[in-house]
Amino acid sequence: MDAHDPLHAWRIAQEPFYRAVGDECARFEAAWSRRLPLLLKGPTGCGKTRFVEHMAWRLGRPLVTVACHEDTGAGDLVGRWLLDADGTRWQDGPLALAARHGAICYLDELAEARPETAVAIHPLTDTRRMLPLERRGELLRAHPDFMLVVSFNPGHGSRMLRSATRQRFCGLAFDHPQAEDEAQILMHEVGIDVELASALVALGRRSRRLAGQGLEEGASTRMLVRAAELVRAGMAPREACRMALVAPLTDDATLSEALAAAIDASF
Amino acid sequence: MPPSDVLAAAPGHAVLAPYLRLLWNIAPPIHAPVLGMDADAAPFLSEQGLHLPPPPPGLEGADAAAWRRAAAAHAAAHLVFSRRLFGRAGVAPVTQALVDVLEDARVEALARRALPGLRGLWMRWHTASPADGQGFAALLARLARALADPGYDDPHPWVRKGRSLFFLDAAGEVVSPAQGLALRRMASALGHDLGQMRMAFDPRTHRIVPSYRDDNRWLWLAPEQEQAARPPGASPSGRDDRAPDAALVPPERLYPEWDARIGRLRASWCEVRERRPPPAVARAPAAQPAGLQAALVAMLRRLARAPSRRAGLRALDGEGFDLDAAIDAAAARRHRLPFDPRVHRRPITAPGGGAAFLLIDTSASSEASLPLALAAAEALAQALGDAGWCVTVQGFESEGRRAVTLWRVLDAGERWDDHARGRLHALRAAHSTRLGAALRHAIDLLAQCPASRRMLWLLGDADAHDIDIHEPGYLAADARHAVQAAQQQGIGMRALVCADDDGSAAARIFGPGGWARVRSLEELPHVLGGGA
Numbered sequence: 001m002d003a004h005d006p007l008h009a010w011r012i013a014q015e016p017f018y019r020a021v022g023d024e025c026a027r028f029e030a031a032w033s034r035r036l037p038l039l040l041k042g043p044t045g046c047g048k049t050r051f052v053e054h055m056a057w058r059l060g061r062p063l064v065t066v067a068c069h070e071d072t073g074a075g076d077l078v079g080r081w082l083l084d085a086d087g088t089r090w091q092d093g094p095l096a097l098a099a100r101h102g103a104i105c106y107l108d109e110l111a112e113a114r115p116e117t118a119v120a121i122h123p124l125t126d127t128r129r130m131l132p133l134e135r136r137g138e139l140l141r142a143h144p145d146f147m148l149v150v151s152f153n154p155g156h157g158s159r160m161l162r163s164a165t166r167q168r169f170c171g172l173a174f175d176h177p178q179a180e181d182e183a184q185i186l187m188h189e190v191g192i193d194v195e196l197a198s199a200l201v202a203l204g205r206r207s208r209r210l211a212g213q214g215l216e217e218g219a220s221t222r223m224l225v226r227a228a229e230l231v232r233a234g235m236a237p238r239e240a241c242r243m244a245l246v247a248p249l250t251d252d253a254t255l256s257e258a259l260a261a262a263i264d265a266s267f
Numbered sequence: 268m269p270p271s272d273v274l275a276a277a278p279g280h281a282v283l284a285p286y287l288r289l290l291w292n293i294a295p296p297i298h299a300p301v302l303g304m305d306a307d308a309a310p311f312l313s314e315q316g317l318h319l320p321p322p323p324p325g326l327e328g329a330d331a332a333a334w335r336r337a338a339a340a341h342a343a344a345h346l347v348f349s350r351r352l353f354g355r356a357g358v359a360p361v362t363q364a365l366v367d368v369l370e371d372a373r374v375e376a377l378a379r380r381a382l383p384g385l386r387g388l389w390m391r392w393h394t395a396s397p398a399d400g401q402g403f404a405a406l407l408a409r410l411a412r413a414l415a416d417p418g419y420d421d422p423h424p425w426v427r428k429g430r431s432l433f434f435l436d437a438a439g440e441v442v443s444p445a446q447g448l449a450l451r452r453m454a455s456a457l458g459h460d461l462g463q464m465r466m467a468f469d470p471r472t473h474r475i476v477p478s479y480r481d482d483n484r485w486l487w488l489a490p491e492q493e494q495a496a497r498p499p500g501a502s503p504s505g506r507d508d509r510a511p512d513a514a515l516v517p518p519e520r521l522y523p524e525w526d527a528r529i530g531r532l533r534a535s536w537c538e539v540r541e542r543r544p545p546p547a548v549a550r551a552p553a554a555q556p557a558g559l560q561a562a563l564v565a566m567l568r569r570l571a572r573a574p575s576r577r578a579g580l581r582a583l584d585g586e587g588f589d590l591d592a593a594i595d596a597a598a599a600r601r602h603r604l605p606f607d608p609r610v611h612r613r614p615i616t617a618p619g620g621g622a623a624f625l626l627i628d629t630s631a632s633s634e635a636s637l638p639l640a641l642a643a644a645e646a647l648a649q650a651l652g653d654a655g656w657c658v659t660v661q662g663f664e665s666e667g668r669r670a671v672t673l674w675r676v677l678d679a680g681e682r683w684d685d686h687a688r689g690r691l692h693a694l695r696a697a698h699s700t701r702l703g704a705a706l707r708h709a710i711d712l713l714a715q716c717p718a719s720r721r722m723l724w725l726l727g728d729a730d731a732h733d734i735d736i737h738e739p740g741y742l743a744a745d746a747r748h749a750v751q752a753a754q755q756q757g758i759g760m761r762a763l764v765c766a767d768d769d770g771s772a773a774a775r776i777f778g779p780g781g782w783a784r785v786r787s788l789e790e791l792p793h794v795l796g797g798g799a
Contacts, residue, residue, distance in 0.1 A: 075586040083593055083610050085600060135587065202381070206289045213530065214285060214751070238384075253779055258285035261336050265290060265382040 007101050010062035018047065018054035019185050021177055028055045031170050037125040037148040039166065042174025045220020047185075048151045051174070052106045061145060064098040065106045068113035074120035077107070078133055090136050099124060099131050102143030110150040111161045118165040124148055125168035179205060182221055190228040196237065200224045203241060203266045207249065207259065214255045219245045237267040279332050280319065281740060281775060283339045284527060290340060290382060291347050296528040297339070299739045309475060310338045312485035316528070317342045323478050337388050337479040341371070344378040345485065350447065355487050358451065360470040361461060365454035367475055367483045368407055372414035372433060373450065376442040390416050392477035397422060403466045408476045410457075414439075425464070429457050522707040524668065525748035527741060532748075537704035539671045544662070544693040549685035555646055555788060562792035563650035570795065571621035571656065571720050585611030621656040622679070622716035623647075624709045627694065628727020629662040629674065634696035636766040639785065640726040641691055643763060644676075646788055647724065648691075652683045657716050660687070661709065662694040665701035667735040672698075673708055679716050702731035702776070703745035706760075710753045722759040728766035729773035729782065746776045763794060 005011075031038045032055070040048045049065070056063035066077060077095035081088045098105035110118060123130050129142040150169065152161050177185060182204065183197040192200075201224065208218025223245055230240035241263040246256050283297050296316030300308070308320045319338060322331040349370060355363065379386050393415050395408035401423065410429045413421045417439035421427065432453050435441040445453055461468070475482055524536035581592050589612040599606035625644050629637065644660060651658040660677035674694055677687045706723070713721050731742035750760045762773040762782035773782035783794040 073586055076584075080584070080586070080611070081588060083588070083596060087597070088588075088593075199383075206292075209288050209292050210285055213288065214747075216755075251779065254281045254775070255285055257282045257332075258289055261282070261286050262289035263384075265340065265384040265388060267384045 006097065007062040007064070007103050010064050010098075010103055012053060012057040012063060015057050016050055016053040017185075017188055018050050019177070019181055019188070021181050024051065024172055024174075025055065025058070027172060029059070032059060032147055035129075035144070035147050037150070037169045039161075039169035039171040040149065040151040040174060041154055041171060042151075043176060043217055043220065044153055045222035046174050046176050047221060048174050049106070049108060052104070052149055052151075056104050056106075059104075061147075062098075062101075062103040063106055064094045064103045065108060066094050067108045068110050068117070070112055070114070072113035072117055074114075074117050075135075077117060078120060078131065079136070081135065095121065095124075096131060096133060096140055099140055099142040099146045102145030104147045104149060107148070107150040109153060110165075111152050115162075118162060121148065121150075122165070122168065176204075176208065176218075177221060182224070185221060186224055186228050189225050190232055192228045192232060196228065196231060199237070199266055200227055200241070203245070203263060206262055206266075207245065210255065210258075214252060215249055219249065223248065238263055241266075279335055282332070283319075283335060284744075286336060287339055287343050288530075291343050293343060293346055294528060294530045295343070295346060296738065309478065310342060310481040312342050312345060312481055317481075333388065334392070334479055337392060338481070340378070340385055340388060341375065341479055342481045344374040345370075345481070345483075348374040348377045349486060359455075359458060360473075361458040361468050362451065362454045363487070364407065364468070364470075364473055365457050366451055367486075368411050368414070369433065369450050369454055370446075370483070370486060371475070371480050372411065373442060373446065375415060386415075389477075389479070392479050393419070395476070403461065403468050404473070404476075406461070406466070411476060425457070425460055428460065432457070520708060520711075522704050522711075524703055525745040527744035527748075528738075536668055537671050537701060537707075538669045539673060539704050539708045541661075541673050541675050541708075544674045544676065544690045548689050550689040550692055551685060552649070552688065553642065553645060559646060559788055559791065560650055560653070563646060563795070564654045566792045566795045567621070567650055567654035567656060570722070571654065581607070581609035582611045583609050587612055621651075621654075621720040621722065622713055622718035623651050623656045623658050623721075624713045624723045625651075625658065625660045626705060626709045626723060626725045626727075627660070627662040627676075628664075628700055628702075628725065628729070629694045629696055630664045630698055630700040630727075630732075631696050632700065632730060632732070633727050633766065636728060637694070637696050639787075640763075640765040641694065642788055643765065643785055643791060644726055645688060645691055646791060648677060648683050648687070657718060658683065659709075659712055659716075660691065663700075663705035664698040665704070665733050666698045667733060668701065668704070671701045671704040671708075673705060679712065699733040700727070700731050701733045701742065702729065703742060703749045706746060706749040706753070710749065710756070710758060713758060714756060720759070721757065722761065723753065725760075725762040725773075725777075726765060726785075727762075728764055728768055729762045729776050730766075730768070731772070731776070743772065743775050750777055750781070 028038065028051075040051070042048055052065075053063060066072070075093070077093045079091055079093040079096045082091050092100060095105050095107075097103070107113075107121070123132060124142060125148060129146070131140040131142065132138075133140055154160075176182065179201050182201045183194065186192060186197040186200060187194060204219040204221070204224045207215070211218045227240045227244035230244055231237050235243070242260055246259045246263070249259065250256055280297055280299055284294060288294055298316055298318045300318075300320045310320060311318050317339065319335065322334040326334050358366070375385070375389060393412035395405065395412045397409070399405040399408065406423065406425060409421050409423060410426050412419050413426050413430045414433050421430075430439065433443055435443055443453070519538070519540040521535035522537045522539055523532040523534050526533050581589050588610055592607065593610040596606040596608065596610045625647055627640055627644055633640065648658050648660050657679050658677060659679045662674040662676060663672065665671040676690045676694070677683060681687065706725070709723055713723060729746070731746050733742060736742055753760050760777055760781060762777045764770050764773050764782055764784045770782055770784060785791060785794055
């Protein structure tokens with residue numbers, strides 16, 4: 001079975017934990033029912049990727065994820081020729097793989113990729129639903145179960161997506177969860193008690209006050225989960241927060257000192 | 268005393284603004300000590316913000332920083348939890364002193380509920396004990412400690428009574444909800460007991476303890492007293508409308524200014540005008556160290572390419588094959604020879620598309636360092652031109668927010684020649700340093716240059732000050748804001764400090780890795796390579 005399923009590695013076996021904060025699951029399902037391309041926007045680490053994983057599991061579809069970076073080009077998504085003992089061999093890129101076999105393709109932080117990458121996905125996002133593989137001379141028509149999801153962080157210091165690209169998508173806006181939801185997430189993900197979860201969440205929300213005032217962004221839910229995990233591993237909360245929050249958030253000595261002092265005040 | 272000296276006298280203040288923003292989401296202006304303030308003055312709150320004297324003698328380093336944080340967090344707790352209900356009229360001085368102790372303990376208890384770690388921050392300064400005796404001041408300090416430290420069990424009946432009135436439980440966890448009038452009645456009852464004990468109280472020598480606590484004048488302040496409490500020179504908005512020639516010179520460009528005290532940009536706040544330096548004679552190139560130009564050009568060419576990691580033809584993966592490499596590899600493979608697996612090609616971004624702005628501080632304070640800054644600018648401008656960069660060179664000075672002048676030495680697209688060199692050396696040190704406005708103007712111009720790589724180099728000491736700003740750190744925070752905004756646009760920002768100071772001003776604005784000291788021209792290539 002595995003040998004015949006090219007998407008086997010991308011299937012999600014266990015339910016990824018996701019705490020819905022509104023009707024985003026129903027909205028995703030509505031988009032999925034029409035196979036509409038979807039744009040998820042929101043700050044770093046607020047749960048966009050986890051949400052897509054959860055929905056892919058819920059819909060029973062494999063999820064092909066690509067974390068885009070500044071060197072990601074169209075060829076990285078579409079595919080390329082490789083050289084082996086017998087000559088050249090075509091290898092589908094993740095986007096072509098998903099489109100050919102019917103997976104949800106999730107392009108994380110699409111705006112970070114090179115500009116031509118966004119253009120390459122255009123034919124997949126309208127009624128044509130096709131992907132031209134120019135180098136191979138193939139016009140790949142998307143599988144009926146193919147869906148394209150991209151994420152985008154409109155925060156400080158990040159690149160923007162062009163309007164021509166954005167307009168091809170439906171959108172879901174994410175934000176940091178409410179305090180209570182965020183505490184529940186920490187408790188469920190790491191198994192910490194409500195007291196520590198509340199203190200970590202309060203600290204995370206405090207750090208977000210400096211977003212745009214020295215920090216690009218405040219602590220994400222993901223960072224708080226990391227801090228909680230370090231506490232579970234036996235570290236003192238103050239040390240865990242310094243390691244999980246301060247060091248990754250800033251290199252500025254003054255802000256580091258202020259964050260460390262706020263951590264000391266929190267525990 | 269120029270503003271920079273006030274700032275230097277108050278190290279460690281910069282951290283307090285983000286600290287209070289983190290704790291309570293408030294941004295009271297924090298004032299350094301001003302001339303005329305007693306050396307042993309207590310912190311105080313006024314309409315202008317928090318006034319923080321230096322830490323008590325003997326405290327240094329981490330201890331001094333902890334004291335400042337304790338003082339700032341305590342004053343902030345007043346701003347968050349205190350209501351200014353206390354009128355002095357008809358209140359006995361003893362009762363006033365006790366209201367201070369109780370209100371201090373109340374706001375700290377409320378603050379600790381949200382931030383339990385503050386207990387440790389404050390408790391270390393409570394050192395009163397029965398060994399201090401039973402005088403009025405000692406008993407007050409012991410009561411303050413008993414209300415702040417649940418582990419401290421004072422044997423004195425009066426202290427115990429105060430504690431039992433203040434807390435609703437024996438463990439000292441639940442604070443009495445009394446505030447305002449109820450708190451005053453509590454203070455009055457405790458004061459009555461002190462009267463019974465024939466305690467002498469002298470309001471003139473009374474000081475609030477521990478030292479981190481502010482003197483609570485803010486709680487009691489009557490409106491007519493506020494004016495008197497204003498520290499000399501601290502204008503609340505930093506505005507100055509005296510700018511003498513504002514009416515004579517039409518505004519050319521308006522730029523916002525970041526006001527850290529309100530956490531906002533003041534729109535259209537600074538007027539920037541561009542001027543050509545006075546006509547100067549053309550000037551031949553100055554003698555430069557041998558090999559300097561070649562080293563600079565090589566460094567700048569490398570810098571222009573720095574963001575592109577795609578340069579280089581052969582790569583392990585890429586958009587397509589490098590045909591020659593693929594054929595070589597296939598042939599080697601057939602011959603069962605080792606082969607180079609880098610058979611792909613990555614697109615190459617065109618090198619050399621750099622735009623640079625050299626911004627020279629020509630304020631009066633940079634007089635000593637100006638010759639070196641000008642020599643460095645000359646060497647850099649020439650090398651940048653030779654390395655294919657598009658170069659702009661301007662000097663700047665200011666006389667208040669309405670008169671920020673930028674001296675156009677070299678415009679983008681102009682050739683670096685003897686005339687430009689003459690204009691550069693015609694720059695003279697004068698007036699002040701409104702760095703933020705100058706930076707914003709430079710960034711504006713730089714952003715208009717078509718280039719894949721943009722760099723701004725500031726030559727000077729990055730020590731921002733101006734005649735209409737007396738608040739330490741205000742202009743530095745503004746400049747830092749401008750730098751961060753530029754960095755978010757992808758513009759490289761770097762200060763080359765030609766002065767012989769410790770670079771702390773440059774580090775504060777450009778970040779720890781964002782500045783470098785230049786002592787001589789020979790150091791320039793090395794300095795440019797370091798993290799630029």
